[in-house]
Amino acid sequence: MSDNSYLKIAEAGLRPSVQRTAIYEYLYEHPVHPTVDMIYTALSPEYPTLSKTTVYNTLKAFADHGLVQSIQIEEDKVRYDADIRPHLHFKCIRCGSVYDVFAPENSRGIQNAHSKCCTFLPEGFITQKIQTNIWGICASCSVVPADMEQPHAEN
Amino acid sequence: MSDNSYLKIAEAGLRPSVQRTAIYEYLYEHPVHPTVDMIYTALSPEYPTLSKTTVYNTLKAFADHGLVQSIQIEEDKVRYDADIRPHLHFKCIRCGSVYDVFAPENSRGIQNAHSKCCTFLPEGFITQKIQTNIWGICASCSVVPADMEQPHAEN
DNA sequence: GTGCTTGCAAATCGTTTGCAATAGC
DNA sequence: GCTATTGCAAACGATTTGCAAGCAC
Numbered sequence: 607m608s609d610n611s612y613l614k615i616a617e618a619g620l621r622p623s624v625q626r627t628a629i630y631e632y633l634y635e636h637p638v639h640p641t642v643d644m645i646y647t648a649l650s651p652e653y654p655t656l657s658k659t660t661v662y663n664t665l666k667a668f669a670d671h672g673l674v675q676s677i678q679i680e681e682d683k684v685r686y687d688a689d690i691r692p693h694l695h696f697k698c699i700r701c702g703s704v705y706d707v708f709a710p711e712n713s714r715g716i717q718n719a720h721s722k723c724c725t726f727l728p729e730g731f732i733t734q735k736i737q738t739n740i741w742g743i744c745a746s747c748s749v750v751p752a753d754m755e756q757p758h759a760e761n
Numbered sequence: 762m763s764d765n766s767y768l769k770i771a772e773a774g775l776r777p778s779v780q781r782t783a784i785y786e787y788l789y790e791h792p793v794h795p796t797v798d799m800i801y802t803a804l805s806p807e808y809p810t811l812s813k814t815t816v817y818n819t820l821k822a823f824a825d826h827g828l829v830q831s832i833q834i835e836e837d838k839v840r841y842d843a844d845i846r847p848h849l850h851f852k853c854i855r856c857g858s859v860y861d862v863f864a865p866e867n868s869r870g871i872q873n874a875h876s877k878c879c880t881f882l883p884e885g886f887i888t889q890k891i892q893t894n895i896w897g898i899c900a901s902c903s904v905v906p907a908d909m910e911q912p913h914a915e916n
Numbered sequence: 917g918t919g920c921t922t923g924c925a926a927a928t929c930g931t932t933t934g935c936a937a938t939a940g941c
Numbered sequence: 942g943c944t945a946t947t948g949c950a951a952a953c954g955a956t957t958t959g960c961a962a963g964c965a966c
Contacts, residue, residue, distance in 0.1 A: 621965080623921065642955080657923035662956065664921095678833045678894070682931075683955060694878055696886060709881045716881065719874045723849055723893055726864045726871065730900030731851060738878055738893040739833070745885030776940080778946065797930080812948035817931065819946095837956075838930060921964070928957070938947070 618671040625656060629664045630673065630688065639677055639685040639695070639704045679704055679739045692716045695737075698744035705744060773826040780811060784819045785828065785843065794832055794840040794850070794859045834859055834894045847871045850892075853899035860899060 611630045615622040628649055633640065640648070646661045665686050668674040677685040679697045685704060687695075693716060694707040709715030720736045727733065766786045770777040783804055788795065795803070801816045820841050823829040832840040834852045840859060842850075848871060849862035864870030875891045882888065 621920070623964085625922075655923075659924080659957085660922055676836070678836065681831075681833065681839060684836055694881065696882065699889065705886075707878075707881050707883075716878065719877045720893075722874045723862075723871065724895065726849065726862050727851065727895070728862075728900060730903050731860075732898040732903050733895055734854065734897040736893065736895045738875075738891065740879065740882070740888055740891045742889040743887040745883060748885050748887050776945070778939085780947075810948075813930095814932085814949080815947055917966105919965095922962085924959105924961090926958085928955105930953105930955090932953070933951085934949105936947105936949090938945105940945085941943090 614673060615668075618668070618673045620667055620671060620673075625653065625660050626664050626667075628653060628656075629661060630668065633674060633686055633688040637687070637689060637706065639687050639706075641680075641683045641685055643683075645686075675735075675737075677704070677737070677739075679741075692720065694740060696740045696742065696744065698747055699741055700743055700747040700750075703744060707740070769828060770823075773823070773828045775822055775826060775828075780808065780815050781819050781822075783808060783811075784816060785823065788829060788841055788843040792842070792844060792861065794834075794842050796835075796838050796840055798838075800841075830890075830892075832859070832892070832894075834896075847875065849895060851895045851897065851899065853902055854896055855898055855902040855905075858899060862895070 611627045612622045615626055615630055620626065629645060632645055632649060642658065642661050642665060646658045649656055669676045674686050674688050675690055677687055677695055679685065679695050696705040696707050723736065724733050766782045767777045770781055770785055775781065784800060787800055787804060797813065797816050797820060801813045804811055824831045829841050829843050830845055832842055832850055834840065834850050851860040851862050879888050
């Protein structure tokens with residue numbers, strides 16, 4: 607996978623430094639939509655000199671070059687996703703987890719729904735990115751009565 | 762309209778204080794998805810003792826009671842919308858404006874697209890709120906060549 | 917050696933919190 | 942009078958900025 611990350615970063619037109627490769631690899635292998643802080647904390651032990659600034663810069667560069675997508679489903683922080691296939695995100699307001707939602711059969715369903723949405727745009731509007739977020743209660747949490755609610759697993 | 766705001770707030774189960782009524786009214790009459798800061802700055806002259814904390818508290822209370830919706834289309838700050846009919850939001854990455862996008866004929870199209878999206882959720886997931894954001898170039902900006910780009914009109 | 921990248925420290929800014937003063941039933 | 946609401950000041954936390962040192966072609 608290391609080679610693959612290296613190549614993908616290079617293909618996107620960015621210099622595949624050690625830090626960038628590590629960050630992309632982590633994001634790719636941990637599809638839980640980590641935040642900058644989660645990535646930094648996870649990689650720090652292996653890369654002691656890694657700076658949070660670099661994580662910020664790197665993820666922004668990745669997003670600008672279409673290598674990853676940034677997800678605005680939290681009120682305060684940004685999450686990142688190395689999976690750039692069309693899919694939705696679901697945030698459980700009880701446990702705080704963010705789930706991927708794919709349509710059966712090659713994501714066609716979500717693409718269709720999104721294309722439909724774009725037809726409502728007035729003349730002259732150009733779409734670059736479209737994102738659908740759903741908030742609610744996930745399956746694990748919906749079986750637990752609300753008054754037995756566990757502490758939020760935010761972050 | 763003042764009476765109407767008062768009633769709507771009361772119906773939502775909140776005490777319609779002077780501040781709350783003013784904030785709701787401003788939001789209702791300025792459908793440009795203002796931020797907390799924009800509302801605070803706009804109302805400050807008329808209500809010199811108004812505090813930003815009150816604007817934060819009020820909007821959060823409104824959102825919790827379904828009177829307004831919070832929009833997470835910015836990376837840093839939250840925007841608010843007094844229009845709670847189903848609609849999409851489009852953010853122009855050039856001028857920074859956030860537009861409402863309605864479907865023709867009573868929003869049925871957007872509701873359908875959103876319902877479709879919810880069918881992709883696994884068993885046991887309960888939807889409470891769904892939001893679609895589109896980023897791109899708006900009609901006013903798309904007629905201007907990129908190198909003649911105006912300064913961003915953020916905030 | 918030139919330009920891109922890194923990383924530290926400080927600054928910024930949206931938002932929250934603690935708490936005392938105030939207003940409305 | 943009691944409770945919800947307000948508003949000030951301070952704290953907080955995610956992100957950005959300035960800038961000097963390091964790295965890669």
